[in-house]
Every structure is written in C-alpha cells, then in structure tokens.
Amino acid sequence: MRNLFKFVAIVAAVFGFAGASTFVNAADAQDSIAAIKARGHLKIAVFSDKPPFGFVDKDGKNQGYDVYFARRFAKELLGDESKIEFTLTEPANRVDLLESGRVDIVLANFTVTPERSKRVDFAKPYFKTAIGVVSNDQTPINKVEDLQGKKLIVIRGTTADVYFSKIKGIDLVKYDQISDAFQALRDGRGVGLAQDTTLVLAWANENKGFSVGVGDIGDVEPIAPAVRKGNTELRDWINDTLAKLGKENFAHKAFDATLKPYYGNIKPEDIIVEGGVF
Amino acid sequence: MSDILRVTNLRKSFGALRVLDGIDFSVGEGRVLTIIGASGCGKSTLLRTINGLETIDDGEIVFDGERLGADTDWRRVRSHIGMVFQSYDLFNHLKVIDNVTLAPIKVQNKGKEEAEEIAMNLLRRVGLEDKRGAYPRELSGGQKQRVAIARALAMQPRIMLFDEITASLDPEMSQEVLETLLELAAIRMTMIVVTHEMGFAKAIGDELLFMDGGKILERGAPRDFFAAPQTQRARQFLSRFEYRI
Amino acid sequence: MPFSGADILLDSANLARLAEGLIVTVRVAAVSIVFAFVLGMLIGVIALSRGKLVQIPYQIFLQSIRIVPQLVWLFLFFFGFAKWLGWNWNGETTGIVVFSIWGTAEMADIVRASIGSLPVHQTQSAAALGLSRSQIYLFVLIPQAVRRLLPVSINLATRIIKTTPLLVLITVVEVLKVGQQLIEVNILTNSLAAFWVYGLIFVIYFLICFPVALLSRKLEARWSVQ
DSSP states (O other): OHHHHHHHHHHHHHHHHHHHHTSOOTTTTSSSHHHHHHHTSEEEEEOSEETTTEEEOTTSOEESHHHHHHHHHHHHHHSOTTOEEEEEOOGGGHHHHHHTTSOSEEOSSOBOOHHHHTTEEEOOOSEEEEEEEEEETTSOOOSGGGGTTSEEEEETTSHHHHHHHTSTTOEEEEESSHHHHHHHHHTTSSSEEEEEHHHHHHHHHHSTTEEEEEEEEEEEEEEOOEEETTOHHHHHHHHHHHHHHHTTTHHHHHIIIIIHHHHOSOOGGGTBOSTTOO | OOEEEEEEEEEEEETTEEEEEEEEEEEETTOEEEEEOOTTSSHHHHHHHHTTSSOOSEEEEEETTEEESTTSOHHHHHTTEEEEOSSOOOOTTSOHHHHHHHHHHHTSOOOHHHHHHHHHHHHHHTTOGGGTTOOGGGSOHHHHHHHHHHHHHTTOOSEEEEESTTTTSOHHHHHHHHHHHHHHHHTTOOEEEEOSOHHHHHHHOSEEEEEETTEEEEEEOHHHHHHSOOSHHHHHHHHHHHHHO | OTTTTGGGGTOHHHHHHHHHHHHHHHHHHHHHHHHHHHHHHHHHHHTTOOOHHHHHHHHHHHHHHHHSOHHHHHHIIIIIHHHHTOOOOOHHHHHHHHHHHHHHHHHHHHHHHHHHTSOHHHHHHHHHTTOOHHHIIIIIIHHHHHHHHHHHHHHHHHHHHHHGGGGGGGTOOOHHHHHHHHHHHHTTTOTTHHHHHHHHHHHHHHHHHHHHHHHHHHHHHHHHHO
C-alpha cells in the first residue's frame, strides 16, 4: 500500500512538472529592453564567493571581473552603473534563474556548452578557459610533449582528467580534492598539475617557484553572458555592447582592475576575450 | 422495584461471529448483577454496549427510562454510567487527584475546589488519600484500579460497570480491590460486575448471569447457581475452576 | 603562530555580515518550526482517522514531501512558480513556505504515530467518563503523546535548522554562505580563514541547537519521573 502511494506521488510529481511547463511561460517578456528600462534597473546574477570573478568585498559590495562588466552594462543601458539588482547565484541554479525570469542576465563565469545552449542563449564571450599545467620551475613543463613518461597530477572527474586519460605515455596521479592535489605538487609527487588555466594561474601567482608553462591545452572554452532562451533582443544588445566596448579595450581594463592582482604578470589575452571576438 | 437498566433481546455480531445472541436482563436500583462465563462468551462486549463503546445490531437497551441507540447523546449518558476496565487505564500524565477530577471539571463543569473535595472523599474511601499527588506509575496495580474506581465514582454515576477489573492483578491485590467493591455494594451502589473470581461472584451479587456463546444459559441467585448449576456447560465451566484451584 | 588568521573574526564588518546571515538563518528556521509544529499537530490528529477520504490525501501529501528532496521543492516553488504562475516570492519567503510544508508533513506523522501508539484504553476510559472527542485529544491523548514525540520533534527542529544552507540555491544569503564569501575573499592573504570562519559557524550552530537539545533533555527527565 505504501509503495503504491509512493508510486502515485512520483507519477503526480513528474506529470505536474511536465504539465506545468506546457503552460504559458510567465517569465516571458519581463526581460525585454523596454521592460528593463521601465523597471529602471538591470537584474544580473553573479557569484558572491568566486574571486576574482564575482565576490563580496570587505565592505559587502559585489566585485570581480564579471561584476565589472555588469556595472558597465547597466551604465550603457540605463545611464547609471548603480542601476543593478545583483542576485547571488550558484553553479547549480544559473540556468533556472534565467528560465524563471528572476534575472535578465547571468554573468557568472558561465562556460558555453552545447548542453546549456539548449536552455539559455549565450552572447559573445568576454572570457575563456582551457587546461593549463602548473609545474615546478626546476622541471618546467612548456608543452604537452614534455609530460611524456612523467607523472601528472589531476583531479578526478575534471576536464583535465578526461583529456589526459586519452594521451598515452603520461602517468596520471589522481586526487579527489583540489587542496590535496596542490599539496601533492608541492611534495613532488608529480612534475605538474593540470586544471583549468585560470585556477593554475592564480595558484602559481601565490606560490613562488611554480609557474604555468602551458595554458591553452585542449578545447579553449568560451565564457559568455547568458540571457533567457529566445531573448534575442537582449542578447543582440549585449553583443553590440561588447563590440563597442572592445574599441576602448574594456576587457583589458577589467583585467587590470580585477584579475591582475590574482594572476600577476600573465598575458591578458591568455584568458580574456576583447570585443566578443573569440 | 424500579429498574435502572433493562436490556431486551440484544444482538451483536462481529462479521460472521455472533457475540451477543438475544440477551435479556434488568438491573434494579441498588442491586448488584454479576456476570460470569468463559472468555469469549460475550460478557465484556455486553458491558461495552451499555455505555455505547460498542454499537448493537438489534434489541433494546433502556437506561433510566431512556432508550439508547444511534441518536443517543452518549456523552451525557456516559457521565451517568461509570466504567472500570481490566487494563490499567489511568491517565499517565496526570497525578492521582487530577485523574479523579478531570471529568467532573471538564464534563460536569464543576469548580476545581468542589471537584477536589469530592475526589478526596472518594480517595479516602478507597484508602488512597495519601497518594493524591502521586503519578500512576508510582502505584501498584491494585492501587491503580482503586483510583480508577474513584475516578468513575467521581461522576456520581447511577450505575457502575466493572469489566474483569482484577484479571491483571495477583491475588493479594485482587483482594484489596474486591473489598472496595464489597463496600460499594454495602452502600447500595447499583453495579454490574463481570468477573472470573468465583468466590467473589458468590459473595457479592444479588443476581448472577452465566453466559456462554453469546447467550444467557443460567440466571438466578449466586448461591443457588454455585450449589446446583443446571446446565452441562455451567458444570464444565465451574469444574475447570475447581481443577485449577 | 597558533592564532594567525583569527583577525578575520575580529573585523567588525565581517562579524556584522555573519550576524546578518545568522539572523536570516534563525528567522527562516524559527518561523518554519513554529508553523510545522502547529500545523503538524493539527494534521497529525486528523490523520488518525482511518477513512479513505483522509488517508489517501494524507499519504500522498506525506510521501510526496518525503520522497522528493527538499532541494527539488525549493526549486519548484522558487523557479517553477515564478516561471509557470508568475509568483515571484523572494527566496526567504519561499524557504519558509517549503520548510513549513516539509516540517508539517514530518511533524504530522510524528504526532499521528505518537498518539496512535497510545493504548486504546486511554481513549475508551476517557470516553466512558463522558469526555467529548476533542476533550479526549486535548486533555488525555495529546499531553501524553507530546512526551513521546518530544525527542523526535526536537530532532526535526534541528534538522530544519541544519537544512537552511540549501537556501543559497534560491539566492538567500544565510550564515554559511556569508562564511564562504569571507573565506574566499581572504583566502590569498589568510590561509587559515576557512579554519576560523568555519570554526565560528560551528560554534554558532552549536549555540542554536544545544539549548534546544538541552531543553528537551530536561523535559524528558522531568516527565520520565512520572
């Protein structure tokens, strides 16, 4: 009897979700440019604990590379960079925030993937990431071939793990925790550690004697602002704005203001995308 | 002699099982009726139909001139019929005194002081006035049943129903409870006593019913019944007790 | 330097933000617990009825709340309702609604089980005294059931408190999220930030939950004497 109830409940829940999604989408048209202007502020989702992209500073203010762009968008659209309502987001709810119409734009280190593109519309990128290898300066790794016959540290299940598992002749040492993996590199249990370029760059900047010799391994993935699926008006506006900002080297300014303290003297073009041109 | 309770042709089945099969009897004011019989003979069910804890299929129950049935205001009727059960059923979260005063206060809307005065008199009568502040778990089985009797009496009922109230007690404790019942009989409380204590049944009742298979097989003065049971079933029933003793 | 990094907790701005987060946590948990206990008591008593008209809706309610994770309910109420119905409740309101419904279901079942496990003679002897149905519940069954359900319901209350960090997924900044924000901002300059901040949050959770547990132990001890 109890199982029957469970079954009924599951069926009801599933059909409830499916059925409800065929109703009129109440989120429609709340995020047209006219609606945003009438409302008087942009609603943008950013991270609150992912420096240097989106975080809350000592005074409780939103800061970071993503936030830098967000403020400029507000200025371009509404004439005032403070006309923004920031919504805290997590990796797990970025898509839902757009689909439910709770925000107009997600600017939260959002990597463009085919899967996500089915549910949201991505504008042109303003940032990019790939796989990078950080290594001890005594045994520098400057290209993938340098790793032949050596031990490479990766974090289980990451893009880097998948990528290097396909390459023969590299001995992978796998960890579950990022902190354990970095400790292993310090202890010399591998010649290098492979992970998102941005992460290894930031770590190398903080740890003397280590550098990132190669930062563009694998598919370079674009990171872009996203809007609700079908909101081409806002997406096109963002693309136009990015192109316009490219003429004043805005991404470089954003890099200097927000990323440089974290990455040190790296080539900005390794990670930023200027003018939406990937 | 006026009858407080008259039961006519009472029938009751649980599914296919007929537990009461044409029961007739009456109880006069101030009289004590004892009911005996093997377990499952229907005697407990019979008691429970009288205050509406069980419904009846057919027949008639007249209490104090009022025919009881589906549209009876049972709350009012129950406040005139006291009942004590076999299992210990004191309210475990209440002290002895509060067990006794709960119904007078909540049902009869008596003031706390008045209810407590009545309660103390009753506790004194059952010999437990010093336990007024105790919780049920601090009492022995016999003490619990005596409090349960006091609790039922506190409603000043017209009749008391006792459903094998000593069945869970060892002999010594049974004795103190049965003595309480004898005292009640002495002050002319109208009672129906279902019991398996044969010696007690012999001593207390004005009239005795022997039930078997949902029917009353024998009735009469207790002394006569025990001296010369008329039916084979009754003789069998009594012999079992002799064997056990 | 055993206390290096502790200064993160001495900064009044940081503490003020943690306090703000804590107020959110306590507000959501406390309001939900109050709703859950009151409504759960009511529905639990109703659920004692064996009629199909009660049992079928009750079981569907209870089982659907139980088998669907709280996170899914939060998403459904926060994003789903906004999308399909245009109900733009803020995150905190949504959290209170979902946790209240969840707590009500759990509490109702606790109440139903506690009262249901009382001997049937308690009801019968009370009825035989002429007490009405509601008086039997009010003066006989519920007071006894409360003593049985106390430990489990305290456990439920602490579970609700400990589930509040899920609220970050519906954009609510509660104490744990504030902690993470502080840690991440300070991570490059203070390698022990996580230790100190999580340490403080541990103490805070302990300070919320411990008095609740203590109270329940005291009451249990008092009632067990009876």
